[in-house]
Amino acid sequence: xxxxxxxxxxxxxxxxxxxxxxxxxxxxxxxxxxxxxxxxxxxxxxxxxxxxxxxxxxxxxxxxxxxxxxxxxxxxxxxxxxxxxxxxxxxxxxxxxxxxxxxxxxxxxxxxxxxxxxxxxxxxxxxxxxxxxxxxxxxxxxxxxxxxxxxxxxxxxxxxxxxxxxxxxxxxxxxxxxxxxxxxxxxxxxxxxxxxxxxxxxxxxxxxxxxxxxxxxxxxxxxxxxxxxxxxxxxxxxxxxxxxxxxxxxxxxxxxxxxxxxxxxxxxx
Amino acid sequence: xxxxxxxxxxxxxxxxxxxxxxxxxxxxxxxxxxxxxxxxxxxxxxxxxxxxxxxxxxxxxxxxxxxxxxxxxxxxxxxxxxxxxxxxxxxxxxxxxxxxxxxxxxxxxxxxxxxxxxxxxxxxxxxxxxxxxxxxxxxxxxxxxxxxxxxxxxxxxxxxxxxxxxxxxxxxxxxxxxxxxxxxxxxxxxxxxxxxxxxxxxxxxxxxxxxxxxxxxxxxxxxxxxxxxxxxxxxxxxxxxxxxxxxxxxxxxxxxxxxxxxxxxxxxx
Amino acid sequence: xxxxxxxxxxxxxxxxxxxxxxxxxxxxxxxxxxxxxxxxxxxxxxxxxxxxxxxxxxxxxxxxxxxxxxxxxxxxxxxxxxxxxxxxxxxxxxxxxxxxxxxxxxxxxxxxxxxxxxxxxxxxxxxxxxxxxxxxxxxxxxxxxxxxxxxxxxxxxxxxxxxxxxxxxxxxxxxxxxxxxxxxxxxxxxxxxxxxxxxxxxxxxxxxxxxxxxxxxxxxxxxxxxxxxxxxxxxxxxxxxxxxxxxxxxxxxxxxxxxxxxxxxxxxx
Numbered sequence: 088x089x090x091x092x093x094x095x096x097x098x099x100x101x102x103x104x105x106x107x108x109x110x111x112x113x114x115x116x117x118x119x120x121x122x123x124x125x126x127x128x129x130x131x132x133x134x135x136x137x138x139x140x141x142x143x144x145x146x147x148x149x150x151x152x153x154x155x156x157x158x159x160x161x162x163x164x165x166x167x168x169x170x171x172x173x174x175x176x177x178x179x180x181x182x183x184x185x186x187x188x189x190x191x192x193x194x195x196x197x198x199x200x201x202x203x204x205x206x207x208x209x210x211x212x213x214x215x216x217x218x219x220x221x222x223x224x225x226x227x228x229x230x231x232x233x234x235x236x237x238x239x240x241x242x243x244x245x246x247x248x249x250x251x252x253x254x255x256x257x258x259x260x261x262x263x264x265x266x267x268x269x270x271x272x273x274x275x276x277x278x279x280x281x282x283x284x285x286x287x288x289x290x291x292x293x294x295x296x297x298x299x300x301x302x303x304x305x306x307x308x309x310x311x312x313x314x315x316x317x318x319x320x321x322x323x324x325x326x327x328x329x330x331x332x333x334x335x336x337x338x339x340x341x342x343x344x345x346x347x348x349x350x351x352x353x354x355x356x
Numbered sequence: 357x358x359x360x361x362x363x364x365x366x367x368x369x370x371x372x373x374x375x376x377x378x379x380x381x382x383x384x385x386x387x388x389x390x391x392x393x394x395x396x397x398x399x400x401x402x403x404x405x406x407x408x409x410x411x412x413x414x415x416x417x418x419x420x421x422x423x424x425x426x427x428x429x430x431x432x433x434x435x436x437x438x439x440x441x442x443x444x445x446x447x448x449x450x451x452x453x454x455x456x457x458x459x460x461x462x463x464x465x466x467x468x469x470x471x472x473x474x475x476x477x478x479x480x481x482x483x484x485x486x487x488x489x490x491x492x493x494x495x496x497x498x499x500x501x502x503x504x505x506x507x508x509x510x511x512x513x514x515x516x517x518x519x520x521x522x523x524x525x526x527x528x529x530x531x532x533x534x535x536x537x538x539x540x541x542x543x544x545x546x547x548x549x550x551x552x553x554x555x556x557x558x559x560x561x562x563x564x565x566x567x568x569x570x571x572x573x574x575x576x577x578x579x580x581x582x583x584x585x586x587x588x589x590x591x592x593x594x595x596x597x598x599x600x601x602x603x604x605x606x607x608x609x610x611x612x613x614x615x616x617x618x619x620x621x622x623x624x625x
Numbered sequence: 626x627x628x629x630x631x632x633x634x635x636x637x638x639x640x641x642x643x644x645x646x647x648x649x650x651x652x653x654x655x656x657x658x659x660x661x662x663x664x665x666x667x668x669x670x671x672x673x674x675x676x677x678x679x680x681x682x683x684x685x686x687x688x689x690x691x692x693x694x695x696x697x698x699x700x701x702x703x704x705x706x707x708x709x710x711x712x713x714x715x716x717x718x719x720x721x722x723x724x725x726x727x728x729x730x731x732x733x734x735x736x737x738x739x740x741x742x743x744x745x746x747x748x749x750x751x752x753x754x755x756x757x758x759x760x761x762x763x764x765x766x767x768x769x770x771x772x773x774x775x776x777x778x779x780x781x782x783x784x785x786x787x788x789x790x791x792x793x794x795x796x797x798x799x800x801x802x803x804x805x806x807x808x809x810x811x812x813x814x815x816x817x818x819x820x821x822x823x824x825x826x827x828x829x830x831x832x833x834x835x836x837x838x839x840x841x842x843x844x845x846x847x848x849x850x851x852x853x854x855x856x857x858x859x860x861x862x863x864x865x866x867x868x869x870x871x872x873x874x875x876x877x878x879x880x881x882x883x884x885x886x887x888x889x890x891x892x893x894x
Contacts, residue, residue, distance in 0.1 A: 105681065108651040115373050115377065116385060118387060119364065129582070130582030130583060130584065138603045141607055312668070312676060331679070335679035338680060358639060384642050386639070389635060407636060410869070411643035
C-alpha cells in the first residue's frame with residue numbers, strides 16, 4: 088500500500104497505515120507528495136499514478152483538489168482509495184461514522200441525529216447527511232451559527248428524497264431529543280478574512296456537562312476530530328462520549344475496505 | 357534498508373522502498389535528511405553515515421552535492437547505493453534505461469537511438485550516452501534546442517571512443533530512423549533567470565501522434581519521467597510508448613541491485 | 626510502534642525504528658507531527674495521543690515542550706516513550722550513555738569522568754550527571770567555557786547527595802586522570818543573539834591526537850553526536866574513540882526498552 092498524501096493529514100494517514108500493517112501488508116509512505124506536482128517538475132496526477140502503481144497494489148490518495156481521486160482511479164489499474172480530495176469527498180470518514188452509529192445505537196434507521204457546528208464548511212457532516220438519507224426514517228436537526236449553516240444544495244437534496252430535517256437554534260432541546268449528537272469544529276482556516284465571524288461562531292454551541300444531563304442515557308456524542316473546545320473535556324469520561332471509539336472504528340472500517348479492495352483484485356487475476 | 361534523502365525525490369524513493377519490500381526487507385525512511393546537515397547541528401556526511409550504518413544493512417543515498425555518494429561509501433562499512441548526487445550521477449537510472457532497451461528491442465548493440473530535449477542539463481541522457489558507448493555500433497542522434505545542446509565533454513568522449521554521433525534539428529527524420537526515441541523534459545528549474553529561453557526550448561520538440569506515424573513498428577519511445585508536455589498524452593496508448601514500463605523496470609533493476617549488495621555482504625562475513 | 630515527532634530528529638527516530646524493525650514489529654512513522662498542533666486544527670496533545678493509541682501498541686514521542694511526555698503518558702492507555710521533550714529530558718540517551726560506560730570500562734562505580742563542552746545547554750550531560758549520582762564513588766570534572774558552565778541546580782544536587790565534583794579549566798589534566806572523557810557540541814542554536822560568545826566557546830576545548838596521548842590506555846572518548854569540530858577526525862581511528870559504538874548501543878538499549886514495554890503490556894491483559 089502506498090499512502091500518497093498531497094496535503095498533510097497525519098491522523099488519516101496513520102489510520103490507513105495501521106490498518107494495512109494489521110492486515111500484514113507493507114507500507115510505502117509519503118507525507119509530502121506535493122513535490123510530484125511542484126512547479127518545476129510538474130507532472131499530471133495521472134502520470135504519477137501510472138508510476139506509483141508499479142510499486143504498490145493499492146494507493147491511498149489525499150489531494151487538495153476536488154475530483155482528483157476520480158481522475159486518479161480512471162488512470163489506474165489498481166484500486167485507488169480516496170482519503171479526502173479537498174472540498175470534495177472524504178468517503179471513508181462517512182463509512183466510519185455510519186459504522187459507529189450502527190455499532191453504538193444498534194441501528195441505522197428510525198433514529199434522530201443533531202448535526203452541530205460548522206455545517207457550511209465541514210465535509211464530514213455534508214457527506215454524513217447525504218449517506219444517512221439512504222436509510223429510513225432518520226430525523227436530522229441542523230444546529231449551526233448563522234455564518235456556517237448547512238448549505239442549500241444538501242437541504243434541497245434531503246427534501247427531494249423525503250428526509251425530515253429541521254434547522255434549530257436550541258442545542259438544549261436537540262440534545263434532549265436525539266440519539267446521536269454529532270459535533271464539529273468551526274473551521275478557522277475558512278474564516279481567515281473575517282476573524283470576527285470566527286470568534287462569534289466558535290463559542291456558540293459547546294457540548295459540556297450540562298448538555299450531557301439533558302441527553303438520553305443511551306444517546307451518544309460523536310465528533311470527527313480534531314476538536315478545539317467545542318466539546319468540553321469533562322465530557323470525555325462519560326460513557327456516551329463516543330468520539331475516541333469512533334476514531335478507532337476508522338481503523339476497522341479501513342481494514343475491511345483494504346481487504347475488500349485487495350481480494351477483489353486477486354480474484355480479478 | 358535506510359533511504360537517506362537529502363533532497364526530495366518521491367519517485368526514486370518509492371521505487372527503492374518497493375523493491376526492498378518485495379524482497380522481504382524492512383524500510384527506514386527519511387524524506388528530509390537535510391536536517392542532518394542543518395546549520396545548527398551540522399555534522400559531516402561521513403559522521404551521519406557512520407551513525408546510520410548501525411541501524412541499516414544498506415543505505416540508499418540521495419544528495420544535492422556531486423561526489424557525496426563516493427564520499428559516503430568511503431566512510432561506510434555497508435553498501436551505499438547512489439540514488440542521485442546533484443549534478444553528478446544517477447547510476448540506477450542509467451541501469452534501468454539500459455535494461456529497458458535490452459528488454460524492449462532485444463539487444464544493446466547495433467541500434468540507433470535519438471536523445472531528445474534538454475541534453476545540457478539532463479543527468480539521465482548524459483549518463484545514458486556514456487553507458488551506451490560501451491556497446492558496439494550504437495548510433496546516437498542528439499536533437500536539442502539551441503539553449504540546451506549536449507555538452508562538449510560528452511561529445512568529445514564519444515568521439516574519442518569511436519561512437520558515431522550526430523547533432524540534428526529534424527526530429528521527424530530521426531523518428532523514422534531510430535529504434536529508440538529517448539525524450540526528456542526541459543528542466544525549467546535551470547532556466548530561472550532566463551524564462552524566455554525556457555519558453556523557446558519547451559515547445560520545440562514534441563512527440564505526438566504524427567511522430568508515431570513516422571516511427572518503425574518495433575521502435576520504442578522512452579522517457580525518464582516526469583514529463584510535462586514533451587510527449588502528447590495521445591502517445592500513451594500506443595504499444596511503442598515504453599515509458600511506464602521503463603518506470604516499472606526501475607523496480608526490477610533495484611531489486612536485483614539490492615539483492616546483489618546484500619548477498620555480497622552476507623558472503624563477506 | 627508509532628514514532629510521533631513534533632520536531633525533527635532523524636537520528637533518534639531511525640534508532641527507534643531500527644530497534645523495532647529488529648524486534649519484528651511494524652513502524653508507523655511521522656516526521657512532522659507538528660501538523661497535529663497547527664493553529665488551524667489545533668488539538669491538545671492528549672487528544673492526539675488518545676487517537677494514535679488506537680493505531681499503535683507503543684508511541685515514541687519527541688516534543689518541543691518540557692513535560693509533554695509526562696502529559697501524554699497520563700492520557701494514554703499504552704506505553705509512551707520519551708524521545709526528548711524540548712529542554713526537558715532525553716532519558717533513552719542517558720540510558721545508552723550508562724550502558725556504554727558499563728560495557729566499555731566494565732563498571733559504573735569507582736571511576737572518573739570528565740564532562741566537556743556545553744554543560745549549560747546540553748540536555749545529555751545534565752541527565753548523565755544526574756544518573757551517575759546514583760552510583761558509588763563517581764568523580765566528575767566539569768570542563769566548560771565560561772558562557773556555558775554547568776548550572777547551579779545540578780551542582781547543588783550533586784553536592785547534596787555527596788558526589789565529588791570539580792570545575793576545572795585544564796582539559797589536559799582531566800584527560801590524563803579520567804576513565805571517560807565525555808565531549809559535547811557547543812549548541813550554536815542557543816547563541817543566536819550572541820555570535821561572539823559562540824565563537825569564543827566553540828574552539829576552546831577540542832579533543833585531538835594530543836589529548837589522546839595524555840589519556841590512559843583503557844580510557845574512552847564519548848560524544849552524544851552530532852559533533853561539529855570539537856573532536857578532531859584523527860581521533861576516530863583510535864580504539865578509545867567510543868562514540869560510534871555509543872550510537873550503536875542506542876539501538877540495543879532501545880530494543881531492550883521496547884521489549885520491556887510490550888511484554889509488560891501483554892502481561893497486563
